[in-house]
Amino acid sequence: MSKIVGKKDVLYISSLSKIEIDEDKMEIFTKEFNKILDYMDKLNELDTEGVEPTSHVLDITNVFRKDVPYSTSKTFPGALSRDEALKNAPEKESGHFKVPIVIEN
Amino acid sequence: MLNIKIKELRQKLSDKDISAVELIKYYHNRINRYDPEIKSFISLNETALEEASLIDQKRAKGDHLPPFAGIPIALKDLIITKNIPTTCGSKILEHFIPPYDATVTKHLKDAGFIIMGKLNMDEFAMGSSCETSYFNKTRNPWDTNRVPGGSSGGSAAAVAARLIPLSLGSDTGGSIRQPGALCGVVGLKPTYGRVSRYGLVAFASSLDQIGPFTTNVEDTAEIMTVIGKHDDKDSTSAKIDNDNYMSDLSGNIKGLKIGLPKEYFSESLNDELKNSIFDALKIMEKCGAEIVDIDMPHTEYAVAVYYIIATAEASSNLARYDGVKYGYRADGKNLNDMYVHTKSSGFGEEVKRRIMLGTYALSSGYYDAYYLKAQKVRTLIKNDFISAFKKVDLIATPTSPTTAFKLGEKLKDPLQMYLNDIYTIPLNLYGGCGISIPCGFDKKMLPLGLQLLGGYFEESKLLNCAYAFERATDWHTKVPDWLEKE
Numbered sequence: 001m002s003k004i005v006g007k008k009d010v011l012y013i014s015s016l017s018k019i020e021i022d023e024d025k026m027e028i029f030t031k032e033f034n035k036i037l038d039y040m041d042k043l044n045e046l047d048t049e050g051v052e053p054t055s056h057v058l059d060i061t062n063v064f065r066k067d068v069p070y071s072t073s074k075t076f077p078g079a080l081s082r083d084e085a086l087k088n089a090p091e092k093e094s095g096h097f098k099v100p101i102v103i104e105n
Numbered sequence: 106m107l108n109i110k111i112k113e114l115r116q117k118l119s120d121k122d123i124s125a126v127e128l129i130k131y132y133h134n135r136i137n138r139y140d141p142e143i144k145s146f147i148s149l150n151e152t153a154l155e156e157a158s159l160i161d162q163k164r165a166k167g168d169h170l171p172p173f174a175g176i177p178i179a180l181k182d183l184i185i186t187k188n189i190p191t192t193c194g195s196k197i198l199e200h201f202i203p204p205y206d207a208t209v210t211k212h213l214k215d216a217g218f219i220i221m222g223k224l225n226m227d228e229f230a231m232g233s234s235c236e237t238s239y240f241n242k243t244r245n246p247w248d249t250n251r252v253p254g255g256s257s258g259g260s261a262a263a264v265a266a267r268l269i270p271l272s273l274g275s276d277t278g279g280s281i282r283q284p285g286a287l288c289g290v291v292g293l294k295p296t297y298g299r300v301s302r303y304g305l306v307a308f309a310s311s312l313d314q315i316g317p318f319t320t321n322v323e324d325t326a327e328i329m330t331v332i333g334k335h336d337d338k339d340s341t342s343a344k345i346d347n348d349n350y351m352s353d354l355s356g357n358i359k360g361l362k363i364g365l366p367k368e369y370f371s372e373s374l375n376d377e378l379k380n381s382i383f384d385a386l387k388i389m390e391k392c393g394a395e396i397v398d399i400d401m402p403h404t405e406y407a408v409a410v411y412y413i414i415a416t417a418e419a420s421s422n423l424a425r426y427d428g429v430k431y432g433y434r435a436d437g438k439n440l441n442d443m444y445v446h447t448k449s450s451g452f453g454e455e456v457k458r459r460i461m462l463g464t465y466a467l468s469s470g471y472y473d474a475y476y477l478k479a480q481k482v483r484t485l486i487k488n489d490f491i492s493a494f495k496k497v498d499l500i501a502t503p504t505s506p507t508t509a510f511k512l513g514e515k516l517k518d519p520l521q522m523y524l525n526d527i528y529t530i531p532l533n534l535y536g537g538c539g540i541s542i543p544c545g546f547d548k549k550m551l552p553l554g555l556q557l558l559g560g561y562f563e564e565s566k567l568l569n570c571a572y573a574f575e576r577a578t579d580w581h582t583k584v585p586d587w588l589e590k591e
Contacts, residue, residue, distance in 0.1 A: 060340065
């Protein structure tokens with residue numbers, strides 16, 4: 001299959017991942033990207049018809065806990081206070097995280 | 106002191122041959138003296154001496170102390186430590202000071218360990234040389250022009266230079282075993298689900314696992330008794346009783362079947378490395394083990410599978426670094442702009458590349474071709490292991506295709522760097538346990554690593570075999586000449 005990823009595709013992936021590639025690095029980035037994808041195409045040598053995909057190696061089931069506040073929970077004592085939770089925020093105001101304008105006028 | 110075991114340190118402390126303060130000072134001195142060159146630590150715990158002094162006071166009073174009271178340990182900087190910066194080797198978390206402890210951190214503190222500091226790593230554990238760290242390029246103590254391996258390069262180098270008696274790292278595709286081999290120390294990747302991932306900053310959630318670096322196998326077994334426990338806070342933590350990691354260390358491997366997969370010994374494998382593995386197997390045979398040829402036909406596809414699955418999971422896990430709740434934020438005229446600027450200037454090249462690869466593999470139209478295909482081939486690789494373990498107890502391979510390479514040698518070629526993990530990656534895809542132990546030196550006096558692989562929750566068997574080998578050799582006791590012996 002090995003579809004070549006071009007600048008336009010890289011820009012699309014950029015927009016999905018919210019990561020911009022500097023214009024001067026675009027060429028080398030695209031080249032490396034294709035080289036890695038080419039290598040991954042190796043998987044097409046294998047017939048995987050009927051093979052179950054593995055998303056997780058162990059048999060696991062959902063873990064439930066009692067629906068009680070962390071502050072009174074024995075399993076999860078010491079819930080974070082609002083101040084602790086906000087301590088690392090780049091910007092905060094009145095006990096909330098603060099972000100730049102979302103909807104512009 | 107350089108090859109002192111944890112159990113001996115415990116004895117010295119409880120006999121008051123040495124105080125906890127003296128012990129911390131001993132390692133502080135070594136860090137001050139050698140780490141400016143090795144660059145293994147990102148940060149030091151400023152309260153380590155106070156904590157040690159408190160332990161000494163309690164001991165003097167005859168108070169009950171936990172079993173490891175006063176033993177120093179250091180952690181890879183992606184294991185969350187309350188009030189000690191946890192950077193993941195990234196600019197985006199440069200000033201992040203966690204408000205809580207990871208489960209392993211809590212276990213260590215409860216057992217009396219003193220956290221000495223946090224160790225350097227490839228940014229978000231993405232790399233095999235420790236060179237993608239935003240902060241420093243850690244050097245290999247055996248040759249400071251060479252890399253220590255990665256991503257847990259700081260954790261391996263610090264133990265190799267005896268700047269710390271033991272450390273923790275994490276292994277997603279070989280990030281404990283490969284630097285363990287390149288630095289000549291013991292590195293264990295436990296079975297997936299064995300050690301809690303709560304508070305381990307996620308890279309690829311279906312593959313990540315915390316494990317120790319030590320100077321000998323007994324210490325590995327000992328630290329596993331502290332960290333290898335079920336945890337309700339990690340939904341992927343296995344409900345398996347604590348193994349008798351220590352009491353199962355008999356060194357008796359009579360009748361143990363060790364598989365030799367030909368796929369791991371290709372023509373491109375360096376002769377010195379190949380011969381050292383065969384020499385190691387001869388020693389195992391002398392100890393009573395039986396060597397059996399096995400096939401693992403899908404091995405060659407592991408790297409491709411891994412770099413699809415790991416990057417896909419990473420693209421989702423790393424979405425959280427958005428400049429809102431914690432970490433670095435760049436300016437932007439609106440929210441979306443801020444996201445883009447934060448991620449673009451906060452992440453390094455390799456992390457950006459992997460997020461974008463993962464995003465591509467999961468994107469509409471490519472999901473089946475890449476992600477689903479990779480998951481199916483993962484099943485085939487897993488089945489290779491399951492079939493192998495029907496015939497043998499353990500598998501022996503080289504840990505890494507080469508010894509430590511020079512700084513910068515592979516940094517410009519991402520694919521070459523990825524291929525460096527060719528012998529360690531398959532195990533993560535399967536989920537079993539694996540260990541790298543020192544098995545010699547090449548002509549340049551660079552350490553060689555033997556990798557032993559085990560089935561799910563077979564740590565006791567794995568450690569016992571490694572222990573038998575270690576008792577018959579002295580490779581693990583070697584320390585680079587330029588580091589003063591005491």
